[in-house]
Amino acid sequence: MADEQFSQLANYECSVKKNQAIISEKAESESESESDEDESFDKVQPEHDPNDCYFDPVQKIVHGFKHFLSNKFHKCPCLFNELAATQHPKFLVFACSDSRVSPSHILNFQPGEAFMARNIGNLIPTFDQLKYSNVGAIIEYAVEELNVENILVIGHSRCGGVKRLMSYPEDGSAPFDFIDDWVNIAQAAKNKVKVEHKNLTFEEQCEICVEEAVNVSLKNLHSYPFVQRGVEEKKIALRGGYYDFVNGSFKLWELE
Known part of the structure; x- marks a missing residue:
């Protein structure tokens, strides 16, 4: 056999x-x-x-x-000959795994321009050497080995990950082991939206939470020593983005 x-x-x-x-x-x-x-x-x-x-x-x-x-x-033979030898991306991009949100398409990134990371809800956890090492490895490699100058976190409209976060049961009866544990990274964003926008509809709260979740990820980036050092030395810029594929718009911002 x-x-x-x-x-x-x-x-x-x-x-x-x-x-x-x-x-x-x-x-x-x-x-x-x-x-x-x-x-x-x-x-x-x-x-x-x-x-x-x-x-x-x-x-x-x-x-x-x-x-x-x-x-x-x-x-573009010259470009690909150069990329065959090495890469020097200017961006590290965190985007959602959603099939409608491809950074290479919506921002026209060409081969060699952006080091990509995609996950549910485009989330970045806080620095933890015992948990989520895959995200830590991506950030560390991009910063320490590739010397990226920009880290961009892109949220998007009608995000299923954020919707799951916003509907997450508070009684601990969550049905999804992996998804609920992961989206809980942005629990602070949910809490803020529930308090500050409690009069809005659930759908409106979700859209606001998308941007707040991006801000949580941007803040979490500062917990990585090599990122914090790069920011302090003005070698790395952190930015958040929001892609609205319903209306065809893109918002870009920096945290103060």
């Missing part, structure tokens, strides 16, 4: 490698026709119907990579 499984795995890996070669070769030989055939990055793709049984995820990946090769990789 083990030999049979290994044989199936080997066949699968061989198939994947062949497909990879085909993708690369086709993209190089058909770059001009591919540019005409595919939609450009600037054009909005039609909304995908989740009930469409003909959606092919493999073709989506293949066409997406071919489009990248034709419209980015082969058009």
Whole structure:
């Protein structure tokens, strides 16, 4: 049985490698026709119907990579040759994992410009060497190794993570182990909104809480010694952002 499984795995890996070669070769030989055939990055793709049984995820990946090769990789050889050797991003960006919020799209970041971190609610916990080390490692690497000059935390409209935080049951009967523990990082933002905006609707409170949660993350960044040092030496600037994909607007601010 083990030999049979290994044989199936080997066949699968061989198939994947062949497909990879085909993708690369086709993209190089058909770059001009591919540019005409595919939609450009600037054009909005039609909304995908989740009930469409003909959606092919493999073709989506293949066409997406071919489009990248034709419209980015082969058009900017100097850039990608430089990036092959090293990277010098100017930004560390924390954004939400929400599929509607891609910093590279909404802020037009190009390869090599931004070191990215995405999670539920674009949250940053306080410095803790025993917990959330993945976030700490991202910040430490960006600051200490890459010498980023800007850290940007982007919140967004209709955030599911913030909605979950705002509806979090106070009696301890939370049903989600991972999600509720994570969004609780911004509990201070929720408390502030509930006190200062108690007369607003739940939806209005959620939108205000999004910005307050960004402020909590910005304050938490100061708990990281290397960030605090960079801010004090004026080598790092911290900024918050709010992307409203309903009205098509972007707000940018700094904490005093």
